[in-house]
Amino acid sequence: MLRFLLNRIGLLIPTFVGVSIVSFAFIRLLPGDPILLLAGERGVSPERYAELEERFGFDRPLIVQYLDYLWGILHGDLGTSIVTKRPVLGEFLTLFPATLELSICAIGLAVLVGIPAGIFAAVRRGSLIDQSIMGTALVGYSMPIFWWGLLLIVLFSGVLQWTPVSGRISLLYYFPSVTGFMLIDSALSGEPGAFRSAVSHLILPTIVLATIPLAVIARQTRSAMLEVLSEDYVRTARAKGLPPWRVIGLHALRNALILVVTVIGLQVGVALAGAILTETIFSWPGVGKWMVDSVFKRDYPVVQGGLLLIAGIVMIVNLLVDLLYGLINPRIRHR
Amino acid sequence: MLLATSILAFGLATGAQAKTLVYCLEGSPEGFDPALYTAGTTFDASSKPVYNRLVEFERGTTNVIPGLAESWETSDDGLTYTFKLRPGVKFHTTDYFTPTRDLNADDVIFSFDRQRVESDPYFSYVDGASWEYFDGMSMPDLIDSIEKVDDLTVAFHLKRPEAPFLANLAMDFASIMSKEYADQLAANGQMTDLNQKPLGTGPFQFVAYQPDAVIRYKAFDDYWGGRQAIDDLVFAITVDNAVRLQKLLAGECHIMPYPNPADVQALKDNPDINVMEQQGLNVGYLAYNAQMPPFDNPKVRKALNMTINKQAILDAVFQGAGQAAKNPIPPTMWSYNEDIVDDDYDLEAAKAMLEAEGVSDLKMKIWAMPVQRPYNPNARRMAEIMQADLAKIGVEAEIVSYEWGEYLEKAKDVKRDGAVLLGWTGDNGDPDNFLAVLLGCDGVGGSNRAQWCNEEFEKLIQDAKVTSNHAERENLYRQAQVVFKREAPWATIAHSVVFMPMRNGVKGYIMDPLGGHWFDGVDIEE
Numbered sequence: 001m002l003r004f005l006l007n008r009i010g011l012l013i014p015t016f017v018g019v020s021i022v023s024f025a026f027i028r029l030l031p032g033d034p035i036l037l038l039a040g041e042r043g044v045s046p047e048r049y050a051e052l053e054e055r056f057g058f059d060r061p062l063i064v065q066y067l068d069y070l071w072g073i074l075h076g077d078l079g080t081s082i083v084t085k086r087p088v089l090g091e092f093l094t095l096f097p098a099t100l101e102l103s104i105c106a107i108g109l110a111v112l113v114g115i116p117a118g119i120f121a122a123v124r125r126g127s128l129i130d131q132s133i134m135g136t137a138l139v140g141y142s143m144p145i146f147w148w149g150l151l152l153i154v155l156f157s158g159v160l161q162w163t164p165v166s167g168r169i170s171l172l173y174y175f176p177s178v179t180g181f182m183l184i185d186s187a188l189s190g191e192p193g194a195f196r197s198a199v200s201h202l203i204l205p206t207i208v209l210a211t212i213p214l215a216v217i218a219r220q221t222r223s224a225m226l227e228v229l230s231e232d233y234v235r236t237a238r239a240k241g242l243p244p245w246r247v248i249g250l251h252a253l254r255n256a257l258i259l260v261v262t263v264i265g266l267q268v269g270v271a272l273a274g275a276i277l278t279e280t281i282f283s284w285p286g287v288g289k290w291m292v293d294s295v296f297k298r299d300y301p302v303v304q305g306g307l308l309l310i311a312g313i314v315m316i317v318n319l320l321v322d323l324l325y326g327l328i329n330p331r332i333r334h335r
Numbered sequence: 336m337l338l339a340t341s342i343l344a345f346g347l348a349t350g351a352q353a354k355t356l357v358y359c360l361e362g363s364p365e366g367f368d369p370a371l372y373t374a375g376t377t378f379d380a381s382s383k384p385v386y387n388r389l390v391e392f393e394r395g396t397t398n399v400i401p402g403l404a405e406s407w408e409t410s411d412d413g414l415t416y417t418f419k420l421r422p423g424v425k426f427h428t429t430d431y432f433t434p435t436r437d438l439n440a441d442d443v444i445f446s447f448d449r450q451r452v453e454s455d456p457y458f459s460y461v462d463g464a465s466w467e468y469f470d471g472m473s474m475p476d477l478i479d480s481i482e483k484v485d486d487l488t489v490a491f492h493l494k495r496p497e498a499p500f501l502a503n504l505a506m507d508f509a510s511i512m513s514k515e516y517a518d519q520l521a522a523n524g525q526m527t528d529l530n531q532k533p534l535g536t537g538p539f540q541f542v543a544y545q546p547d548a549v550i551r552y553k554a555f556d557d558y559w560g561g562r563q564a565i566d567d568l569v570f571a572i573t574v575d576n577a578v579r580l581q582k583l584l585a586g587e588c589h590i591m592p593y594p595n596p597a598d599v600q601a602l603k604d605n606p607d608i609n610v611m612e613q614q615g616l617n618v619g620y621l622a623y624n625a626q627m628p629p630f631d632n633p634k635v636r637k638a639l640n641m642t643i644n645k646q647a648i649l650d651a652v653f654q655g656a657g658q659a660a661k662n663p664i665p666p667t668m669w670s671y672n673e674d675i676v677d678d679d680y681d682l683e684a685a686k687a688m689l690e691a692e693g694v695s696d697l698k699m700k701i702w703a704m705p706v707q708r709p710y711n712p713n714a715r716r717m718a719e720i721m722q723a724d725l726a727k728i729g730v731e732a733e734i735v736s737y738e739w740g741e742y743l744e745k746a747k748d749v750k751r752d753g754a755v756l757l758g759w760t761g762d763n764g765d766p767d768n769f770l771a772v773l774l775g776c777d778g779v780g781g782s783n784r785a786q787w788c789n790e791e792f793e794k795l796i797q798d799a800k801v802t803s804n805h806a807e808r809e810n811l812y813r814q815a816q817v818v819f820k821r822e823a824p825w826a827t828i829a830h831s832v833v834f835m836p837m838r839n840g841v842k843g844y845i846m847d848p849l850g851g852h853w854f855d856g857v858d859i860e861e
Binding site: 032055084086094098150158164177282283285 | 357363373527530543545546547551575577581582739747757760781
């Protein structure tokens, strides 16, 4: 198991270097000069341009800029935003808890609903219920997130007025941030109604962000279950006269989960990517919205630093999934 | 009796409740030191609620009125401006700073020196600090020195006379900060807090900022202009305009800026919403390259201007949120010449004019901006409308576009091929900020995208720049507009109309022609 672990961690290093190169190169490959964009219609004189170029370090060869960036990463310094003039890491750490909270809720919802739905569809294969669940999953998978979010806002917040339109908590509540997680902070604040307000603000964004992962998990669970349910050992279990819940819940599900866990791990990446749109619609102050703004402004340090950090998190989640995979399936860790 | 007691109790309870005004801000501020930035969103969140300037724009106009300076004098040679500061002006007392003295000349000098004196510790107090507006308005070349005459008197010595200087001092970058606060931050090694925890003399004091989510202010009890009627001011950051609209309708915010033009009619029909509107201080134009034949011929440019169907553009591109432009400055700006007659949309006459100038089989490029701007919400669509009309008189127009930064840069080239769609939003309400920046000879190869340098026009705007007599300046700018119209370096297309929807209970809001959003003097009646 230790060898397996070291092996997986060892693989992270070249991946991380690769990500650092891609994140550095990506934003520079896009046409657009941050200094010119900063100046806008007002423009900038050639002398001033040269001065700013030097100040931001853009006048140096790309390889030198990259090595400098890499050196900074090793020292925990991701640079300073060209636009806000604040350190990238500090901005990320302020905003990331909001994204993490939303992503955890969304993945939680996707798992809690997606797995039972997939099992149900597999057990009732071909029935009307199966077709309805899979049809809904397909719709969910193909749903344009932006449109879906607005639709929910107009219906639930506008017409029915059941949920707030956007934000993380009602503006009536104001308390210092302790953990950055609004659910925890609101509960700790002791202000009556704050926790309830935080929960009500989470409902719509969670549903929107969970939509695609939920559809994928439901479909994947269904197909994994179908595969397992046709295995000999399941037939044997049934023949032994075990009750159906034991056959499905214990024998079949545990094996089907091996595949599903991998899919859930991958969905964390999907959720973080999906957060970009969801956060924009719901004015959710997370890293997604921050990254989008930075790409438009060609804020090199923020885009490259933000990409690196998000990629790093996805890599760590995948590592954890690999380890979990090893725990569930002993054949893998002994390979 | 019971009923009367209940009503009284309810009245007291609501009376004692803090009045909170919620504004759905369209984006996040980049920081809170307005001199470091150029975005209106940043100014709305920093300079406008928190700070004051020596002089201010009179709300709803571009006239300059006293601010922290209660009066000023200009020397006869126009080289010295002496400001008398208002006595007894307090700085905010917050949980991060308690001032020990009132505003004085040191604060004024500090506020400008940090932007101009490289040895000032605050000159580069944040990484990559650049004083964009201070530099952009040529203040380093203009200010020779700033002198403290006494505690409440400051003199600005200029290197040359420049009439728009006073209007520049009403701009956001000229906000007055507390030197005492800055010194304390420097002593504690917390200089960057000047950009994160602002402290000024303005109507509202900063309370907290949760990045990308909410900014909180409260009314400043000792504000020199009087305490505000609202107690708390909250900016809820809401980027998407459809979501802002829903928040306004749901009562989650009282005021929202920049609605989608398509939603404006429905908002006007809503009995709970009041929609204010005003012409924006901007102009959208098509700039020919006046140095490249045949566009160096004013008659050719004039003929092409006659092919532009402004009404079709207003309907299709501005969706009603615009007004046809005949002058290079907007109608809300002083010296706007309303006597100018716009070119008719007359394809036959245009064709005849081109033929008379010996121009046939003309091919040209129209540059369409890749981004949405207030003065041009859809440049591609605008270019297509122009292209179709030009085709009717036998002019073949090709539409080209580049990435925004590249577009702006390439458009500066004096050898540029094609006419460029672009525009401008005013900074300080002074006609010089449009006419000299966009059409002056100094701007050729730079911000003068028409590459047009006309001796008569140049003399008028240069004379106006150094004259401090307002009526005389006005007259010169009116004449300059006549020359502009005759020479036609641009086709002036439109000025946008800005809408500001708010809940009915909001009282006293005044729209700013310069595009800022101010909440002093605003009240809510629920």
